[in-house]
Amino acid sequence: MLVTGASGNVGGAVVRSLIAAGVPVRPAGTDPVRLAARHPELAPVRLDLHDPSTFAPALRGAAGLFLVRPPAISRVGPTLGALVDAARDAGVGHVVFSSVTGADSNPLVPHHRVEARVRACPSWTILRPGFFAQNLADAYREDIVAADRLCLPAGSGRAAFIDTRDIGDVAATVFRDPAAHHAAGYTLTGPEALDLDQVAAVLTAELGRPISYRPAAALGYAAHLRRAGLPMAQVAVQTVLHVGLRRGQAAEVDPTVQRLLGRPGRTLAEYVHDHRDLWAVPAPARW
Numbered sequence: 001m002l003v004t005g006a007s008g009n010v011g012g013a014v015v016r017s018l019i020a021a022g023v024p025v026r027p028a029g030t031d032p033v034r035l036a037a038r039h040p041e042l043a044p045v046r047l048d049l050h051d052p053s054t055f056a057p058a059l060r061g062a063a064g065l066f067l068v069r070p071p072a073i074s075r076v077g078p079t080l081g082a083l084v085d086a087a088r089d090a091g092v093g094h095v096v097f098s099s100v101t102g103a104d105s106n107p108l109v110p111h112h113r114v115e116a117r118v119r120a121c122p123s124w125t126i127l128r129p130g131f132f133a134q135n136l137a138d139a140y141r142e143d144i145v146a147a148d149r150l151c152l153p154a155g156s157g158r159a160a161f162i163d164t165r166d167i168g169d170v171a172a173t174v175f176r177d178p179a180a181h182h183a184a185g186y187t188l189t190g191p192e193a194l195d196l197d198q199v200a201a202v203l204t205a206e207l208g209r210p211i212s213y214r215p216a217a218a219l220g221y222a223a224h225l226r227r228a229g230l231p232m233a234q235v236a237v238q239t240v241l242h243v244g245l246r247r248g249q250a251a252e253v254d255p256t257v258q259r260l261l262g263r264p265g266r267t268l269a270e271y272v273h274d275h276r277d278l279w280a281v282p283a284p285a286r287w
């Protein structure tokens, strides 16, 4: 299986789950040397979504394609769309696209257009995950480490955070029996919906220092992200998504992960426990 975004949250989890399931895997990304350092037992390939000349060599002989949209790519037609078409033309058996909750009915998100291209393939599955637990280690990490706080414009909204390790396990389940999952769209959430005060309590219990939640105003949050250096498009998306939490947009717990994996999804507390070093405060310098 060719796995795009293999150095990222979702693609990295898919690579690890496929290895654990004994499914042959070829990680792909813009820097195969870095991928090889991470997985010396595999043979990573270069695949740059902005360079279509890399598509055919990466796809050669692949039984399946796992596709994830890098957050910085919003022009999906000539990039992800072209790769999906190339996979179809190359006779790749099954395409799995990791999209986002609600993308099937929301033409404003770029994933919507990728989904349409994926559905034109002979055999495909679309995964639609909700908020990632891994946001605690990406977008939220600096505030947690530097200021012991979560600062988000989410009000008292809740999110059914999913651990991307479960997305990896679902993808491996699909690739083990693609015919059973052809033309399916799976909404993937974690097993419980937590508000940000509860997320802060999980962090406090695990890290042994008080972490608090400070609800932010949307504009203040956007300015905060800009100061942190995020491109404007990502600032807008991240702000809109978190304001959407106030309206319960990500609060629904979906049973699909449990149904497909035969076990409940990992909780946020499990995720934080397994990665607790990510939020450790650097020890003071010794003189």
Ligand SMILES: NC(=O)c1ccc[n+]([C@@H]2O[C@H](COP(=O)([O-])OP(=O)(O)OC[C@H]3O[C@@H](n4cnc5c(N)ncnc54)[C@H](OP(=O)(O)O)[C@@H]3O)[C@@H](O)[C@H]2O)c1
Pocket (backbone or CB within 6 Å): 004, 005, 006, 007, 008, 009, 010, 011, 028, 029, 030, 031, 047, 048, 049, 050, 068, 069, 070, 071, 099, 100, 101, 129, 130, 131, 132, 135
């Ligand atoms: N965060 C959430 O809560 C959430 C929830 C639902 C859905 N999503 C969706 O999930 C996706 C993000 O997944 P993620 O968190 O796994 O992303 P990520 O950790 O930022 O990883 C992005 C991957 O894309 C690769 N990449 C970047 N530019 C590339 C290019 N030009 N060609 C090929 N590969 C490239 C990167 O690898 P290299 O740079 O090494 O090539 C990296 O492995 C987005 O589409 C987002 O909308 C996010």
